[in-house]
Amino acid sequence: MEDLDFDKALIASAFTIAAAKGWTRVSIxxxxxxxxxxxxxxxxxxPVRASILLRLGSLADxxxxxVPAEDPTVRERLFDLLMRRFDALLPYREGIGAxxxxxxxxxxxxxxxxxxxxxxxxxxLEAAGVPVAxxxxxxxxxxxxxxxxxxxxxxxxxxxxxxxxxxxxxDRALDRAAQVVSLVEPKxxxxx
Numbered sequence: 001m002e003d004l005d006f007d008k009a010l011i012a013s014a015f016t017i018a019a020a021k022g023w024t025r026v027s028i029x030x031x032x033x034x035x036x037x038x039x040x041x042x043x044x045x046x047p048v049r050a051s052i053l054l055r056l057g058s059l060a061d062x063x064x065x066x067v068p069a070e071d072p073t074v075r076e077r078l079f080d081l082l083m084r085r086f087d088a089l090l091p092y093r094e095g096i097g098a099x100x101x102x103x104x105x106x107x108x109x110x111x112x113x114x115x116x117x118x119x120x121x122x123x124x125l126e127a128a129g130v131p132v133a134x135x136x137x138x139x140x141x142x143x144x145x146x147x148x149x150x151x152x153x154x155x156x157x158x159x160x161x162x163x164x165x166x167x168x169x170x171d172r173a174l175d176r177a178a179q180v181v182s183l184v185e186p187k188x189x190x191x192x
Contacts (some may be wrong), residue, residue, distance in 0.1 A: 005041075006037060008059070010028070010031050010042055010046060010052070011052055012035070012091065013032070014095070015056075015095025016093040016095065017030060017034060017095075018094075018099060019095040019097070019098055022101070022102060023095070024102050024105070027049065028043065028047075028052070029042070037080075050109060050112050053109070053116070054112075056089075057116045057117075059088065063087070064084045064123075065123060067129075069128055073128055074128050074130055077128035077129065079171065081114075081124045081127055081128055082124060083172035086151070086155055088161070093156055093158075094156075096155075096156055097156035097157070106164070118145060121148055124140050124144060125137075125141060125144055144177070145173055146177070147173040150169065151173055154169035154170075
């Protein structure tokens with residue numbers, strides 16, 4: 001079994017367990033056994049439970065970044081990129097919901113997700129053609145984190161086959177973010 005196939009099988013097993021029993025009941029050993037995978041290889045590839053989240057985030061980012069965003073506007077490119085990320089996370093939606101419910105009791109996991117989400121949203125912004133350097137770059141990244149967090153909360157409850165509820169929430173959140181950016185971003189002055 002290739003490493004990528006192994007990783008995907010273990011991640012799927014872990015999120016299936018999370019959906020059924022809650023995130024706190026997930027263990028690397030248990031996910032490996034449930035997926036009929038080698039626990040010793042699982043131990044090497046996923047040394048701690050947080051490794052599951054890091055690898056899933058990495059796979060989701062890879063899926064998004066493998067196809068260039070070519071929509072005409074930044075907003076449309078961001079919408080497309082974030083919806084592609086939701087597409088990549090769709091098989092794990094119920095388990096992600098269990099993870100979110102467990103976060104108040106798992107501050108270390110919440111902190112890890114905050115850091116990795118910040119990194120991922122930076123990639124999304126750059127893929128959409130938005131610079132993330134400097135003060136306003138940080139603000140834009142924080143704004144996109146707020147957009148993503150809002151949309152994820154809707155995503156885990158969205159039961160539509162086409163994720164139309166998630167798309168509508170993402171659309172609204174991007175509109176709000178654009179309004180905020182227009183208020184805080186310095187206007188470039190043109191010579192008279």
